[in-house]
Amino acid sequence: MWRRIQTLIQARNKEFYRDKSALGWNFLFPFLIIIGFNLMFNQEGQHLYKVGIFNSLPQQTSALVGQFQAFRQSRYIDFIEFSSEEQALDTLKHHRIDLVIDPTSGRYWVSDSSPKGYVVERLLAAQGAPPDNRFIRQNVKSREIPYVEWLFPGILGMNMMFSSLFGVGYVVVRYRKNGVLKRLSVTPVSPFEFLSAQVISRMFLLLMTTFIIFTGCSLLYGFECRGGYLDLAIAFTLGGFSMVALGLLIATRSASEEFAGGLLNLITWPMMFLSEVWFSLEGAMPWVKTFSKAFPLTHLIDSVRRIMNDGANLYDVRYQMITLAAMSVVFLSAGSWFFKWQKD
Secondary structure, three states, X not given: OHHHHHHHHHHHHHHHHHOHHHHHHHHHHHHHHHHHHHHHXXXXXXXXXXXXXXXXXXXXXXXXXXXXXXXXXXXXXXXEEOOOHHHHHHHHHXXXXXXXXXXXXXXXXXXXXXXXXXXXXXXXXXOOOOHHHOOEEEOOOOOOOOHHHHHHHHHHHHHHHHHHHHHHHHHHHHHHHHOHHHHHOOOOOOHHHHHHHHHHHHHHHHHHHHHHHHHHXXXXXXXXXXXXXXXXXXXXXXXXXXXXXXXXXXXOOOXXXXXXXXXXXXXXXXXXXXXXXXXXXXXXXXXXXHHHOOXXXXXXXXXXXXXXXXXXXXXXXXXXXXXXXXXXXXXHHHHHHHOXXXXX
C-alpha cells in the first residue's frame, strides 16, 4: 500500500513541476502581491483613518490651536483638504472619510454609524485641551447613510466577482483539460456560440443568487434601494456580464487549472482591494485611483452604491454603464477571437 502511495505522490509531484506555467505562478504570484501592496500601502503612506479638513488654521485661543496641531501629528491618520464644507460632509456621509473638522470655527462632524469615526473622535478628544475649550461636535444635517448600507453593495459586487471569474474561467479550463472541448470542436458549435452559452448560463445563476441575497438581507436588516429597482437590476446585469466575459477571456487558451487559478487570483485580489469593497480610496495616490478604474468591479460598485444609497438613476451613472458595456464587448470579442478548443 505504501509503495502505491509513494508512486502516486511521485507522479503528482512530476505532474506539478513539469507544468512550467503553474510552477512559475506558485513562485511568482506571492512576490507580485507583496510588491504591489508595498507600492500602494507602504509603511510611510499607511493610514488607518481619514480626516477631512476645510478652512485654514484656527486663529483663536492657543489651547484650541494646540489641540488641533497635536491631533494633526497623530500617526496613521490621513488628513485630506477639501475646498468646501458641503464637499467634505458629502464625502463623510458616504463613509469615504471618518471625520470632518473645521479648525477655524472649532467644529467637527462624525458619523454615528462609523466604527472608525468613533475612534478618530476619541483621538481628537484626547489631545489635552480644557473641557471648556475643545472642538464642538456638530450633527450632520441631511440624511446619513449607515455604514452597513454603504458596505452592502460592495459585498454583493465581490460575491458576483468571485462567482463570475472562478465559476466560468476555471470551469472552461477544466473542460479543456478533461477533453470536453475537444469533443465539442468536431460539432457545428462555434467558439462564439459556446462562450455565449456559458455567459447566459452563468448570468442566470449570478442574477438569481444576487436577487436572493439582496431580498433576504433587505428583509432581515431593512436595507433600502432609494433609486429604481429596474435601474439597479440593469447595473447588476451589466456588471455581472462584464466580469463573466473577463473570466472567459482568461480561460481562452489555458489548459492548466493551477495556472488559471493563479491568474484569476492575480486579478481578483487587486480588484477586491482597489474597487472600494471594504474601504474608500479617498486620499489615495492619484495613480491608484486611475488604476482602479480599469476593473469592472469598480464601476459596478460605484453605480450600485449611487442607485441604492443616493437614489441615482441610469442617467446619473451613465459613465459607469457605458464603461461596463464597452468592457463586456471587448472581453467577449477578444475571448472569441483567441479561444482554442484544445491545448497546444
